[in-house]
Amino acid sequence: MNNSTTTNNQIDALFHPESIAIVGLPRELKTGKLYLIALQDQGFSGQIVGVNPNADMIDGIKCYPSVASIPGNVDLAIILTPYHQTLPVIDECAQKGVKGAVLFTAGYRETGTEEGAARQAKIVAIARKSGMRLIGPNGMGLYAPDSGLSFFPKLSRQSGPISLISHSGSLANIICGIGSTKGLFFNKAVSLGNECDLTSADFFTYFTEDPETKIISAYIEGISDGISLVRALKNAAQKKPVIIWKVGLNTEGLAAANSHTGALSSSKEIWEGVVAQCGITAVTGIEMWIDTMIGFSLLPRPEGNRVAIISGPGGYGVAAAEACGQENLQLAQISSETRSVLEKVVPPTGTSLRNPIDVGMTASLVIDIYIEAIKAVAADPNVDVVLIIGIGMTVESNQRFAEAVIDEQHRSGKPFLVVEVPNIETDFSAVFAKAGIPFFKSSERALATYTRVLKYYQKH
Numbered sequence: 001m002n003n004s005t006t007t008n009n010q011i012d013a014l015f016h017p018e019s020i021a022i023v024g025l026p027r028e029l030k031t032g033k034l035y036l037i038a039l040q041d042q043g044f045s046g047q048i049v050g051v052n053p054n055a056d057m058i059d060g061i062k063c064y065p066s067v068a069s070i071p072g073n074v075d076l077a078i079i080l081t082p083y084h085q086t087l088p089v090i091d092e093c094a095q096k097g098v099k100g101a102v103l104f105t106a107g108y109r110e111t112g113t114e115e116g117a118a119r120q121a122k123i124v125a126i127a128r129k130s131g132m133r134l135i136g137p138n139g140m141g142l143y144a145p146d147s148g149l150s151f152f153p154k155l156s157r158q159s160g161p162i163s164l165i166s167h168s169g170s171l172a173n174i175i176c177g178i179g180s181t182k183g184l185f186f187n188k189a190v191s192l193g194n195e196c197d198l199t200s201a202d203f204f205t206y207f208t209e210d211p212e213t214k215i216i217s218a219y220i221e222g223i224s225d226g227i228s229l230v231r232a233l234k235n236a237a238q239k240k241p242v243i244i245w246k247v248g249l250n251t252e253g254l255a256a257a258n259s260h261t262g263a264l265s266s267s268k269e270i271w272e273g274v275v276a277q278c279g280i281t282a283v284t285g286i287e288m289w290i291d292t293m294i295g296f297s298l299l300p301r302p303e304g305n306r307v308a309i310i311s312g313p314g315g316y317g318v319a320a321a322e323a324c325g326q327e328n329l330q331l332a333q334i335s336s337e338t339r340s341v342l343e344k345v346v347p348p349t350g351t352s353l354r355n356p357i358d359v360g361m362t363a364s365l366v367i368d369i370y371i372e373a374i375k376a377v378a379a380d381p382n383v384d385v386v387l388i389i390g391i392g393m394t395v396e397s398n399q400r401f402a403e404a405v406i407d408e409q410h411r412s413g414k415p416f417l418v419v420e421v422p423n424i425e426t427d428f429s430a431v432f433a434k435a436g437i438p439f440f441k442s443s444e445r446a447l448a449t450y451t452r453v454l455k456y457y458q459k460h
Contacts, residue, residue, distance in 0.1 A: 004205050010133050011198065011206045014100040015144050015188055017075035018046040021067060021098075023089055024080035025050035025058055032080035032104070035141075036061060037153045044148035047072075067092040074098045078141060083107030083119060090123045094130035101127070103136030103193070110138060110194045120196050127197060139193025140169035143176055143186065146212075151191060152177065160185020161214035161297055163207045165200050167192055167221040175290070182290065183298050183433035187212050195224050204232040208239055215296050217243040219289070233278040241296045241456055242280040245289045246271055279459055281452050288448075291440065295449040298438045299415045302454040304384035306332035307447070308377045309356035311389040312363045312370070313421060317356035320387055320419070320443035327451040331355045338380040345372040363390065367397040371404040378412040385415040385450060387443060391426060398426045406435040417446040 020039065026032050036059060039048055049070055050063035057063060064070045067077065067089060077098050081089055083105050093101055108120035120137070127134050135141055140151040145159040152173040160179075164186055166172040172191040179186060188210070190203055200220060207213040216236055223229050236242045249268040275282045281296075283289045307329050311317030324331055334342075334355050342353050346369060351360040357377065363369035370390050378386055388405060392398040409416040418432055418439045432439040440446035 007133075007198075007202050008206045008209055010099070010131075011202065012210075014076055014133065014135070015142060015149065016147050017099070017149070019073055019075050020044065020046065020048050021051055021070060021074045021077045022048065022061075022080065023051040023067060023077055025052050025055075025061070025063065026080075027052070027055055027058055033059075034153060035078050035080070035104075035151065038150035038155070039148065041153045042145065042148045042150035042155065042157060044150075046075075046148070049074075067096055067098070070096070075100070076142075077101040078104065080104050083116075083137070087119070087122055087126075090126050090132075094126050094132050097130070098132055100133040100135065102139060102141035103134060103196070104139070104141070106138035106194075108137045108194060108196065120194075124196050134197035135190065136193040137196060138169075140172055140191035142191075143172070143189040145186070151189075156180040156185060158185050159187050159212075161187060162217055162293060163187050163210065163213040163215070164189035165192065165203045165207075165216070165218040165220070166190070167195075167200070168219055169193065171219050171286075179293075181430060181433060182294055183436055183438070184290070184293050185297075187214075195222075199224050199228070201225060201228040201232040204229070204236050204242070208232070208236040213240070215241045215243070215293070217289070217293050218245070220244055220246045221248055230274055230278060233274065233280055237279040238460065241453075242278075243283060243289070243292050243296065244275075244280055245283050245285070279456075281456055283452075287445070291445050291449045292452055294438045294440075295453040296456075298436050299450070299453055300413055301457055302385060302415055302450065305329045305451075305454060306382060306384040307355075307387055307450075308332045308334065308380065308383040308385070309387045309389070309443075310359060310370070310373050310377060311356055312359055312361065312391065313389060314350075314352075314358045314360075316389045316419070316421070316443065317358050320389065320447070321356050323444045323447045326444075327447050329447060329451060332380070332383045334377070335380050335382050338376050338382075341376040342373060345369055345376075359390070364393045364397075367392045367400050367404075370401055371408075374405060374408050378408050378414055378416075383414070385417065387417045387419065387446060389419045389421060389443065391421045391428075395426070398428070402428055402431045406432070406437060409435075409437055415450065417443075417450060419443050419446055 050061045052063045053065040055063045077093050109117045142149045155176045169191040207216045309320045352358040392401050429439045
């Protein structure tokens with residue numbers, strides 16, 4: 001059995017524990033208590049015990065004075081004790097045969113001190129001698145709805161196609177927390193922190209082979225082993241989409257990343273070379289990161305770059321056409337048959353049947369104009385993707401509009417990009433997210449996302 005197979009098996013065991021010990025579980029509502037709340041909220045079905053020498057029970061959970069005193073096996077330990085008390089805890093975990101530990105507390109190599117580095121080296125040496133794997137320090141750990149694992153309360157219990165790697169615990173919490181409102185659901189997630197043992201390369205390798213992971217997404221601050229990471233990324237991107245938001249590419253970002261997780265970063269030029277060599281999808285900023293996850297997760301596999309635009313507000317249609325040009329997408333040539341159908345439903349005044357198709361203000365009053373136009377355009381063989389900018393004037397018409405868009409997308413199987421019309425009270429985002437149709441704040445973001453997805457599949 002080679003090293004990567006062994007590591008994959010070890011990581012898989014951590015994502016499927018039967019027993020968890022929360023070491024340093026507090027009585028009061030401190031940060032550490034959130035782990036217990038999160039596991040209970042997620043419905044973890046295995047055994048949860050606490051380690052607190054001053055408590056016998058906390059919130060219905062049996063507590064023990066030490067890891068060594070816990071009867072039976074412990075698969076995963078979540079260690080909340082301060083850094084100066086961690087060494088004996090790690091030693092006890094190693095002797096007990098704990099498979100893995102999440103080190104929540106900071107105070108190790110990322111401090112930049114000799115003492116911090118030495119402290120980290122000691123706990124890693126103990127863990128490696130016993131075969132125990134470590135996540136962190138300064139990491140939140142693991143989230144996996146199917147296993148009932150969670151590192152923060154109120155995360156979705158619905159599993160999905162995306163697995164997440166993050167050097168930031170707060171970003172992992174935020175993305176996994178808001179994801180369901182945007183149609184994003186996660187199969188597994190790991191907040192790695194300072195990577196004293198298990199690295200992002202290890203998790204890229206694991207997720208590449210994990211049959212439940214269809215898309216890999218990551219927020220990366222630093223690179224501990226560039227050769228291993230490039231090898232892992234290249235292999236991963238050949239098998240499934242890999243989306244990475246890499247920070248630390250300029251002086252300011254590098255300084256912030258270094259103080260956050262002690263990350264060793266890389267120059268922008270080197271990173272761009274890695275992106276090109278490996279075939280990953282690189283993003284910048286949280287909006288682009290979320291949009292790109294939405295695109296890969298919700299869009300059907302794109303077959304081409306011919307875009308049909310259907311818009312009620314005329315100016316929005318023109319702006320969308322310009323965005324197509326910026327992304328090197330083509331405005332689809334609407335067939336004569338489709339145009340004949342459109343002529344029967346779209347009023348002749350204040351409209352245009354050229355692409356972009358301007359259905360006019362009347363369509364917001366007579367929602368069937370939108371509906372029939374969408375049906376006609378989606379059926380056109382010259383159209384690869386439909387971008388829709390529209391809204392009704394009443395709650396009832398908006399409901400009909402949304403239902404028609406959803407039904408037609410499911411019927412046609414073509415990618416639909418739905419764009420918000422601002423300053424309107426109706427919020428379509430949850431409706432379309434639930435239906436698995438991507439919904440964007442602007443045409444520019446929608447078309448840029450489609451382009452990123454299209455480029456990946458054109459190469460793979």
